[in-house]
Amino acid sequence: MSSQPLVLGIETSCDETAVGIVRGRTLLANVISSSVEEHARFGGVVPEIASRAHLEAMPFVIKQALREAKVALRDIDAIGVTAGPGLIGALLVGTSAAEGLALALDKPIYGVNHLSAHLAVDALDESRSLQPAIGLLVSGGHSSIIEVTDLAKGVSVLGATIDDAAGEAFDKIARLLELDFPGGPAIDRLAKSGDPEAIDFPRGLQSSDYNFSFSGLKTAVSRYLKQVPSAVKADVAASFQEAVVDVLLTKAIRACTEKGIDSLLIAGGVAANSRLRAEAQRRCHLAKIELRTPPAALCTDNGAMVAALTSLAVSGGVSPSTIGFSTLSTVPLDQPTWS
Amino acid sequence: MTKVLVIDTSTDRTSAGLVSEDGVLANHFHDDPLAHGEVLPKLVAQILAAESTVDLVAIAMGPGPFTGLRVGIAFGEAFALAREIPWVGVSSLGAMAQAHNDPDFIVAIDARRREFFCEHYRESELVAPARTLQREELSEFTIPIYYEPPTVSAIAALALAGQTTTEPIYIRKPDAYPAPKGITFRPWTQMDLVPIYALEKSIYLDDPWSLEQFKEEYAGKSRQYLVAEFEGVVVGYAGVMLAGDVTDILTLTVAPEFRRRGIAREFLKRMVDWSRNQKVDAMMLEMRVGNAEAEPLYLESGFRKIAERANYYGPGLTAIVMRKELGK
Ligand SMILES: [Zn+2]
Numbered sequence: 109m110s111s112q113p114l115v116l117g118i119e120t121s122c123d124e125t126a127v128g129i130v131r132g133r134t135l136l137a138n139v140i141s142s143s144v145e146e147h148a149r150f151g152g153v154v155p156e157i158a159s160r161a162h163l164e165a166m167p168f169v170i171k172q173a174l175r176e177a178k179v180a181l182r183d184i185d186a187i188g189v190t191a192g193p194g195l196i197g198a199l200l201v202g203t204s205a206a207e208g209l210a211l212a213l214d215k216p217i218y219g220v221n222h223l224s225a226h227l228a229v230d231a232l233d234e235s236r237s238l239q240p241a242i243g244l245l246v247s248g249g250h251s252s253i254i255e256v257t258d259l260a261k262g263v264s265v266l267g268a269t270i271d272d273a274a275g276e277a278f279d280k281i282a283r284l285l286e287l288d289f290p291g292g293p294a295i296d297r298l299a300k301s302g303d304p305e306a307i308d309f310p311r312g313l314q315s316s317d318y319n320f321s322f323s324g325l326k327t328a329v330s331r332y333l334k335q336v337p338s339a340v341k342a343d344v345a346a347s348f349q350e351a352v353v354d355v356l357l358t359k360a361i362r363a364c365t366e367k368g369i370d371s372l373l374i375a376g377g378v379a380a381n382s383r384l385r386a387e388a389q390r391r392c393h394l395a396k397i398e399l400r401t402p403p404a405a406l407c408t409d410n411g412a413m414v415a416a417l418t419s420l421a422v423s424g425g426v427s428p429s430t431i432g433f434s435t436l437s438t439v440p441l442d443q444p445t446w447s
Numbered sequence: 448m449t450k451v452l453v454i455d456t457s458t459d460r461t462s463a464g465l466v467s468e469d470g471v472l473a474n475h476f477h478d479d480p481l482a483h484g485e486v487l488p489k490l491v492a493q494i495l496a497a498e499s500t501v502d503l504v505a506i507a508m509g510p511g512p513f514t515g516l517r518v519g520i521a522f523g524e525a526f527a528l529a530r531e532i533p534w535v536g537v538s539s540l541g542a543m544a545q546a547h548n549d550p551d552f553i554v555a556i557d558a559r560r561r562e563f564f565c566e567h568y569r570e571s572e573l574v575a576p577a578r579t580l581q582r583e584e585l586s587e588f589t590i591p592i593y594y595e596p597p598t599v600s601a602i603a604a605l606a607l608a609g610q611t612t613t614e615p616i617y618i619r620k621p622d623a624y625p626a627p628k629g630i631t632f633r634p635w636t637q638m639d640l641v642p643i644y645a646l647e648k649s650i651y652l653d654d655p656w657s658l659e660q661f662k663e664e665y666a667g668k669s670r671q672y673l674v675a676e677f678e679g680v681v682v683g684y685a686g687v688m689l690a691g692d693v694t695d696i697l698t699l700t701v702a703p704e705f706r707r708r709g710i711a712r713e714f715l716k717r718m719v720d721w722s723r724n725q726k727v728d729a730m731m732l733e734m735r736v737g738n739a740e741a742e743p744l745y746l747e748s749g750f751r752k753i754a755e756r757a758n759y760y761g762p763g764l765t766a767i768v769m770r771k772e773l774g775k
Contacts, residue, residue, distance in 0.1 A: 156513065158620035163517050163615065167524050181529045197514040200484045204518045207488040208525030211495060286629065432489040 110162075113185040116173070116209070118166075120202030121194025121222050123158045123249070125165040128412030129177040129184075130419050135232045136177035137314040138405070138412040141165040144290065146362045155195045162201040172206070173411065184215060186428070188418025191219030191446050192436040193249065199435045207431065216428035218418045219435070219446030222409075223250055226375040228259050229406040238420075240264075241400065242369050244360040246384070247376035247409075248275030248290070251356070253318040253363050256373065259417060260424035262442050266363055268316025274352055274378045277322040281329050281348050283339050295345045296381050302346030304383075307332060307339075309351040318359050322335035325351055348390030357391050364397050373400040380404040422446050451597040451606060452494070452526070456483040456519030457539040458556050463490035464599030465498060466505075468607075473497060474599050483515040487522055501530060505606035507597060508536035509616040510564035510577055511556050515590055519546030520615055535611040540566040540577055542597030542605055552591045555580075560749065561774040564618055577618055581751055581772070620747075630710060630733040632717065635672040635684065640665060642681040643674065656698070664697070671721045675701070675710050685714035687721060687730075693770075694722040696732035699741070706740065715748055722773060729773055733759065733766040745769055 112132035119126040123144050129137040143161035174181060189206035192199060203219065210217035227243045230236070242253035251269040272280070275292055282291025287298065309328050312321040329348050338344070361429060364372055372392055378384065385401055392399040406412060421444070429446040448467050455462040458478040465473040475490040484694035495501075506523035509516045520536070534642060543554040550570055555563040560581045568572040576686060585592065605611070635643070644658045664672065674684035683701035687694050701710045722730050732750065734741055750769040759766030 154621060159513065159517060160615075160621065161619070163521055164516060166521060167528055170525070197517070200514060201517050201521045204487070204521035205525035206486055208522040209529045211491055212487060212526040212529035214499075431492045432485045432487075435484055 111423055113419055114179060114183055115188055115415045115419045115422065116170075116181075116184050117188040117220075117225075117411045117413070117418055118170075118202045118206050119190045119222070119225070119409055119411045119414045119436055120162045120166075120198050121190045121192070121407060122198060123161070123171050124409040125162045125202075126409060126411035126414075127169045128410055128415040129175040129179065130175050130232065130412060130415040132423070133231050133234050133416070135412055135416075136179065137173040137175075139169050139173040139176060140410055142168050146263045147392065148165060153195070155197055156355060158195060159197040159201055162198055166201060166205050169411075170209075173273050181209065181213060183250050184209075186215060186216045186418055186422050187213075188218045188220050188414045188421075190222045190225065190414055191429070194222055196435060201434075203435045211431070216422075216425075217431070217433075218421055219429040219433045220414055220417045220421070221444050222414075223252070224263060224444040225413040225417040226407075227254065227256055227263070227373060228420060229375060229402040229410075229413045230373050230400055231259070231416050231420055232406065232412065233400070233402070236400070239371060240369050241371035242360060242363045242367060242371040244356060244372065244374045244379075245376045246274045246356060246374070246378035248279065248292075248378075249273050250376065250379075251275075251320050251322075251391060253360055255363075255367060255369070258424070260420040260426050260444060262444060264442055266367075267320070267359065269320040271321050271323040272326065274320070274322060274356065276378075277326055277352060278349075278378065280326055281303055281345070284330055285345060287345075292378060292381060295349055296383065298342050299349045299383060300342075302340065302342030302344070303326060304346040304350035306343035307347040309347055311351055311355050318354035318363055320355060320359065322352065322355075327368055349381070353381070353387050356384065357388055361391055361397065362396050365395065370396065371398045371400060375407060378407045379407040387427060417444060449502045449607065450498070450500055451503045451505050451603040452491070452523075453505045453507075453606075454487065454491070454519045454523045455507035455539065455542075455597060455599070455602060456487060456515045457507045457509045458596040459515075460596040461486040461490065461515075461519075462599055463487060463494055463496050464603070465501070466600055466603035471600050480512070480515070481493075483518040487518055491522075491526075501526075503534055503606065504532065504534035505602050506534060506536045507539040507542060507602055508612055508614065509539050510558070511539055511754065512559055512616045513617065535606045536613055536615075537560055537605040537611055538616060539576070539597055540564065541573075541610065542601040543593060543595065544568050544573075545604065546595065546598060547591070547593055549591050552593060553585070553588060553704070554593050555585060557594070558619070561772045562749075564615075577616065579618060581749075583772075584751070629677060630682070630708070630713075631676045632673055632713060633676065634750045635665070635674045637665060639674050639681055639684070643684050646681060646684070646700065650700060650703070653732035670697070671718070673714060673717060675705075675714070677705065680693075683710045683714065685711075685718060687718040688704060688730075689725050689727070693727050693729045693731050694725055697731065699732075711741070711744055712748075715744065719748070719771075719773075727773065730771045732769050734769060735764060735766060745771075
């Protein structure tokens with residue numbers, strides 16, 4: 109297979125049906141169909157609704173990605189698909205479609221780790237070399253600090269949240285503030301008109317390790333709202349957001365310093381948060397650390413990230429997954445592809 | 448000669464076969480209700496290793512347990528797309544019925560939660576559209592009931608005969624309901640008794656529980672009472688009690704101006720969860736005949752009418768006794 113493999117990647121771990129196509133490290137197509145609107149009225153992702161939407165959208169999303177990339181399925185060298193972690197019923201729609209494509213085309217299939225894939229979008233910036241980095245992965249399902257040396261072979265997790273993920277905390281606080289679902293963008297918007305220093309919310313886990321805890325912060329916000337019914341919502345949103353951003357960046361930058369790695373890669377849905385991006389810029393500049401943040405469109409769940417990780421695996425000589433590999437809802441982050 | 452790749456994941460069995468007008472060329476299956484995703488690709492790989500030409504994909508579209516069902520459909524559609532060949536879907540129950548010619552019979556697929564997806568055939572004609580029946584309801588039929596999964600040749604035959612569909616046959620709606628906005632749910636406290644009694648009196652005009660009764664309930668053991676609160680005001684309450692090998696819903700009340708907001712549904716869900724934790728077989732409740740608002744909710748939640756009690760709520764007021772099996 110060429111060193112510039114043409115790879116189609118499928119992602120269905122939550123509420124986005126997504127297909128991306130890459131050639132080597134070049135992004136050719138990234139098509140996403142979201143059922144988020146259908147979930148909004150339930151205040152959270154409803155697994156059965158997500159799974160039905162995935163099945164309905166899948167063939168259209170595949171065809172649209174092929175059109176955008178101007179390639180045909182028969183030209184594809186390998187298929188990549190998110191095998192976990194995620195909602196099992198949702199994942200199975202993606203893995204089954206991927207297996208169908210791979211068997212029909214007689215091409216290798218790679219079941220990949222959703223979390224490693226989030227970091228792999230970094231490879232799509234062809235202007236950079238693939239150098240070691242500290243990864244800060246923040247999304248609705250995960251908040252982790254990861255040492256990345258070779259994404260295709262494995263990463264090491266330095267720390268993770270011990271309770272809620274950052275994105276989950278955003279969703280919960282948004283609900284308390286009676287904002288729309290998903291909570292992340294809603295708080296980001298509201299916080300712009302608020303004072304981030306209005307309320308001094310606790311930062312949680314000030315320990316010397318790389319773990320996070322957001323449940324104390326969540327309780328503090330909820331208690332504050334009860335005690336101060338006249339609170340300005342924008343100030344609460346801004347101050348809450350400030351606390352999350354502070355905790356995430358303090359630990360991530362300390363990891364860079366302590367590990368002697370001068371590159372910070374921020375990925376995952378929460379990496380689209382404008383305050384996190386701005387503050388990361390400021391602190392990295394001060395600490396003389398190179399900041400790598402993928403474009404916002406590649407931070408939320410997408411198929412390009414799956415294709416990117418698969419492409420790295422193919423180029424790196426990683427063996428494909430066996431036909432009928434298992435789909436798992438939880439997997440260790442340091443396992444990038446399935447055997 | 449048309450080579451039809453047949454895929455069926457609509458029952459506990461995963462089947463894949465290659466069928467032509469001449470008959471079945473290959474037929475592989477594996478029985479495991481939780482492994483469709485792992486099994487199907489292996490079965491198809493086995494078929495393709497012997498014969499890789501496929502002209503048409505025929506997929507069993509259900510009804511069947513949703514997660515497994517979608518494995519076959521997603522796989523089959525993608526396979527057809529990649530091979531640039533057509534695919535068609537057929538009814539799983541329709542394919543099952545092909546195997547039988549009794550004058551009157553039922554075909555049934557386990558729908559989990561003690562329910563079955565069923566079709567009733569009489570003189571080879573479908574009597575009523577596919578629907579779900581509880582195990583107890585199904586057991587009342589005296590005609591033959593067939594549970595064998597459809598054969599690959601029956602699925603291929605329907606596909607070639609053009610009796611096809613393009614949509615998954617779900618029958619059941621997704622388990623989803625809107626989370627009531629701004630409403631908090633919590634166990635009751637002694638402070639709630641008076642507001643609850645006030646709400647009770649305003650709703651059950653002819654026969655409300657007395658404050659004493661609520662106090663007794665509050666002192667009682669083996670029960671769970673919940674209140675729904677909106678801006679600090681009690682807008683609903685519900686109670687369930689352990690009674691031997693079942694739990695009994697004692698009350699489920701929502702202030703009229705707060706109905707149709709998912710509060711009753713949330714109460715019911717929490718009472719079901721509580722009941723499951725008590726490791727009982729079933730839940731029971733009594734409901735006034737003609738309680739048009741509550742009945743659909745109970746039916747949808749798996750409650751079925753098992754008896755009527757005349758004059759239960761007073762002269763001329765009949766109670767319906769409903770039961771929901773909790774199963775595994
Ligand atoms: Zn994600």
